[in-house]
Amino acid sequence: MRYYIIAGEASGDLHAANLMKALKKTDSKAKFRFWGGNLMKNVEDNLVKHYKDLAFMGFFEVVMNLRTIIINLRLCKADIKKYQPDCLIFIDYPGFNLRIAKWAKKEGLKTHYYISPQIWAWKESRIAAIKRDVDKMYVILPFEKGFYEDKHKMPVEFVGHPLIDAITNRMPVNEISFRQVNGLDEKPIIALLPGSRKQEINKMLSVMLSIVKYFSGYQFVIAGAPSQDPEFYNSFVKNKNVYFVENATYDLLSVSYAALVTSGTATLETALFKVPEVVCYKTSRISYEIGKRLVKLKYISLVNLILDKEVVTELVQDEFNTKRLTKELKCILDIKKREKQFIAYHELETKLGGQGASQKVAELIYDSLN
Numbered sequence: 384m385r386y387y388i389i390a391g392e393a394s395g396d397l398h399a400a401n402l403m404k405a406l407k408k409t410d411s412k413a414k415f416r417f418w419g420g421n422l423m424k425n426v427e428d429n430l431v432k433h434y435k436d437l438a439f440m441g442f443f444e445v446v447m448n449l450r451t452i453i454i455n456l457r458l459c460k461a462d463i464k465k466y467q468p469d470c471l472i473f474i475d476y477p478g479f480n481l482r483i484a485k486w487a488k489k490e491g492l493k494t495h496y497y498i499s500p501q502i503w504a505w506k507e508s509r510i511a512a513i514k515r516d517v518d519k520m521y522v523i524l525p526f527e528k529g530f531y532e533d534k535h536k537m538p539v540e541f542v543g544h545p546l547i548d549a550i551t552n553r554m555p556v557n558e559i560s561f562r563q564v565n566g567l568d569e570k571p572i573i574a575l576l577p578g579s580r581k582q583e584i585n586k587m588l589s590v591m592l593s594i595v596k597y598f599s600g601y602q603f604v605i606a607g608a609p610s611q612d613p614e615f616y617n618s619f620v621k622n623k624n625v626y627f628v629e630n631a632t633y634d635l636l637s638v639s640y641a642a643l644v645t646s647g648t649a650t651l652e653t654a655l656f657k658v659p660e661v662v663c664y665k666t667s668r669i670s671y672e673i674g675k676r677l678v679k680l681k682y683i684s685l686v687n688l689i690l691d692k693e694v695v696t697e698l699v700q701d702e703f704n705t706k707r708l709t710k711e712l713k714c715i716l717d718i719k720k721r722e723k724q725f726i727a728y729h730e731l732e733t734k735l736g737g738q739g740a741s742q743k744v745a746e747l748i749y750d751s752l753n
Contacts, residue, residue: 384410384752386555388417389459389483389489391437391476393579393610395646396420398498398545398741399474403427405745416466418459421609431462437479452479460486469752473517476499480494481509484737492540493752497521497744499539503530506678510535519751521744524689525734541738542743544649550633550655551738558638563629571640574658574713576632578645579608581615586665588619591643593705594712595622601640606632639713643708650684650695654731659715659724661708662686662697686727691736694727 386406390399400422406413407426415427418437424430437455449627460483463471470493473480496517502509503526513520520539521620522528528541548578562568577587588605595603607616607629616627628635632649636656640700644653646664653660682688686695696711698704714720 384412384469384749385414385416386464386470386472386748387422387463387466387541388419388472388474389476390417390419390423390474391434391479393420393434393473393608395476395498396422396434396609397549398670399423399472400426400739401545401549402447402472402474402497402744405741408742409745409749416462416468418705423717432458433610437476452739455479459483459671463492464490469493470495470748472497472748475500476590477502477506477509481512481516485512488516493517494516494519495521495748495751498523498545499527499531503527510537513537519747521747523735523740525736526649526689534741539748540743542734542747543738543740544651545740547732547735548738548741549654553580553633556634556637561634561638565604565626567602567604567626570600572638572652573598573601573603574635574639574644575603576642576644576649576653577605578647578649579610582610583666584608584611584615587645587663590665590705590708591663592619592622592625594709595624597709598712599624602626604628604635604639606635634682641712643712646683646699648685648696650686654686654695654724654728657725657728659717659721660686660695661711662695663700663703663708664697665703676697678742686731690727690731694724694731719722 388399390396390714396419399419403415403426416429417423419433471487472494474485475498487494494517499520499522514537521542522539528539531537531539575591578582579592602624604626605616605629607613608629613629616733620627628711636653636658639658642658642660644650644660644662646662650662664683683697684695687693698707
């Protein structure tokens with residue numbers, strides 16, 4: 384079978400790469416063409432466009448880059464037509480993917496969506512387009528099945544969360560070697576996960592690093608995003624207690640004592656590594672003002688959303704400042720607070736449905752095409 388996959392972010396690159404590996408096991412004749420990243424390219428070297436050229440954060444930023452987005456949509460449609468795949472597989476990234484799905488359905492192509500757009504958070508009106516243009520939907524969060532099937536009468540498959548596989552199947556890290564290679568001493572590590580886009584990294588890191596002077600007994604390590612050049616981080620690593628690791632977020636989390644994490648998939652990854660965390664989020668003022676009027680959720684982190692309670696503290700926009708961040712980091716360094724998060728993290732993992740998500744999706748896609 385010929386599969387065309389579109390992933391527009393770092394997390395999508397990870398999940399799509401694991402799906403490609405699973406499809407190769409299921410379908411011995413599987414061929415791929417895709418929009419994504421280096422992890423997908425490592426599975427098969429047929430990358431059309433890298434996600435670092437696609438990711439625009441916030442309402443205002445999307446408007447400013449509208450011309451580029453339109454050009455990319457045209458390029459994608461033309462490339463799909465030329466490739467003539469047996470099916471399209473969309474990985475999250477709804478603003479782009481749902482437009483391609485609408486066109487693809489009219490072209491008579493099979494459309495599969497793995498990792499649902501978060502329409503339960505905002506733009507629930509997109510359900511009409513999804514029901515019309517998506518043949519099969521595979522969801523990874525336990526509450527999404529009820530959202531689709533009970534509320535919107537659309538059958539979906541809950542396959543479990545692929546992060547469990549990605550974390551369980553990774554090679555264990557030798558902590559001593561990790562510290563030596565990255566020039567770290569024996570102090571406990573506070574991991575800093577400021578996001579993957581330059582816009583958000585610039586906003587998040589300056590505040591995260593502003594608290595370093597209050598925690599001399601710890602060392603702070605920035606997790607470099609695979610989409611950014613290491614040189615980009617040089618201007619941030621000025622304090623003697625601040626370090627940087629390139630493309631090694633999972634290794635870093637596996638040896639960390641606590642973490643400051645930008646809202647997104649990383650909050651869930653951190654929880655699955657059983658690392659106490661503070662969740663942070665800040666965007667442009669105009670994007671925030673628009674967003675808070677459209678998004679109707681009690682929480683912004685996946686950890687709190689899945690458990691439907693506040694397990695990790697969320698510092699959003701103006702609350703994300705030096706004073707509050709210092710206070711909340713001190714809090715998760717306290718043994719009692721840490722124990723509460725550890726207990727909740729085990730509950731979270733149980734709710735996510737166990738291992739095998741990528742393989743389940745691969746088999747479901749292949750069976751449906753046959």
